[in-house]
Every structure is written in structure tokens, then in C-alpha cells.
Amino acid sequence: MKLLIGSKALKHYGPRFLSDAKRTWDTDWIGSYSAFEEYKGSLKLRKMIPLNKGKKVALFERNAIHEFEIAWSDGVAAELLEIAKSDTDVAVRNGDHYVATPDLIFTLKKSHRYLKDSPHFLKTMIDYRHLRDLGCSVPDSLKEWYKRRVAETYWYKHPSLKQSKKDFFKDDMVPYKYDHDTLHLAVKALDRPAYDYFKKDAAEVECSRELFEACDERTKLLSVLEESYVLALERSQIPAPGVITPRQSFGIALSKVCTSISSGYWRDYAYENYFKVLEMYSDDYMEKFRIGVEKGIVLEI
Secondary structure, eight states, X not given: OEEEEHHHHHHTTOGGGOXXXXXXXXXXXXXOHHHHHHHHHTSOOSEEEEEETTTEEEEEOSSOEXXXXXXXXXXXXXXXHHHHHHOTTTEEEXXXXXXXXXXXXXXXXXXXXXXXXXXXXXXXXXHHHHHHHTTXXXXXXXXXXXXXXXXXXXXXXXXXXXXXXXXXXXXXXXXXXXXXXXXXXXHXXXXXXXXXXXXXXXXXXXXXXXHHHHSOHHHHHHHHHHHHHHHHIIIIITXXXXXXXXXXXXXXXXXXXXXXXXXXXXXXXXXXXHHHHHHTOOTHXXXXXXXXXXXXXXXXX
């Protein structure tokens, strides 16, 4: 059995479900190993590339790309195939295969929208929001399955803010040169870094949701913007100057802020306000950093 998912499946239900009708779409499947072998044999393959943990494979023809997730018997994808056979809220039969419903595709997008370092981060966000705006939701029959899919997708741990600053930064393999908090002092837009308005008393990194919710909208947005500036400096512009532009560094940093450097309410807020923060961007953060170093505001570790 194989299940068509992604944009090719959405086209089955009409163009309004597509976030960008002009985009060139890949063909995405979930299926058994036997279905994978049969499907692979029907293509004029140029190459195959394994994508993650032996579950997904990219198949390349001359002018087409196919992505096939193999539903091994002990995984949640195999559970999904069984549900899809009998639940029309999840999939419909179409000849020799099944086609995912918009609700199922929304469920899949939702399950991996925070995936770390995903090359499809922005596409997933746009598609997820588009389907949500159309009223798509997780079907009742998939609510427990969705939890298992999320647990399988995020196989790594997200950082906890309930720890010291030293412990928070110790395992991320970044060659830090400057103190994180003093970088925030250099790029801040207000009288103090935006995060300081909702940081818990006496805590080094842990923040208060209650204090965050009490902040005005600009302060909330600045907290995301400033953290992205600091990450762009720490992980790109300082250790590897000139390799990519400050704006490119910022874009990568903002995607990390929206997905993997934190979790919970603040990460959710950053994700939902990605485009607002992007509009606030300015190359001035580099000049602020330079001035901060010159004036002794930015301190070396």
C-alpha cells in the first residue's frame, strides 16, 4: 500500500488548497517497503539519496523528484497506513493508491513544523498556515497518532531554560568568543534587552510566561529580533566573517529561534510572528556590535 501526501495530494482536492499554485511540486509518498520497491522500479532513476534514519528516500528522475517514506512495520507510519484504509477523513482511494486528505496533510505539516535545521522550514510554515486558514485540523482518529508522530519526529531534546547560562550553552558546539548577555546589551532597541522584561528574578535564562504576556507587542517582537541578531553574530558573523551576508546569517538564526533553540510559548510566539520579525530586520546590528566591542559593552568570555 502507498499513500500520496504533500502538494500532489492537495491538488486532488482543488487549487485552493495549494499555498502556491505556480510552484514545481515534488511527489511525496508514504508506503510499505514492497510498495517502495515496486514504485522505484517504475521510475527512470538517475540516483537515490537516503534522507533520515532509513525512513525516507529521495528518488531523482531527469525532471522529477520523488520522496518516499518507508512505513516499517514497527513505526508510526505503518499505523497511519492502517488508519487510512478505513477512514475517509484521513485518505480516499484512488486507483492503486490512497490520497491523503487536506486534514491529514495539515496534521503532517503540524507534526514537523518545528523540525531542527529543516531545509523546508519556510515552505512548511507557509503550507501549514494556509491549510489552517482554510479550516483544516487534526482528525479525531489521528489525535493519539499525532502525539506519537511528534515524539518520533523530534528525536532530540529541545533546550530547557530551567538551568544556568553555563549549562544552557555547554553542548551546542559553538566556538563562543563573547558573553551572550553582553551581545544582547549591544543590539538592544530599548533601555535594556527585550528578554529582560520577562526574565524571572534571579534566573540567568529562565523567563516568565506571565510577564511575557504582560509585555506590549513591540517588546515581544523585539525579544525575537534581538535573540536572532545575537545568534547570527555568535554562530556566523563572529566565527566566520564574510562567508555569508549579515542578512543571510539573520535568516538562519531566526529559523532556529522559531524551531530548535527553545520550546514552549516563546518559540510558538516566534513561529507565529516570523514575518513580522523579518520586516523589522536591519543590518545595523553589525554596527551596534562593533560599537559595543569598542566601548567595552561586549565582553569576551
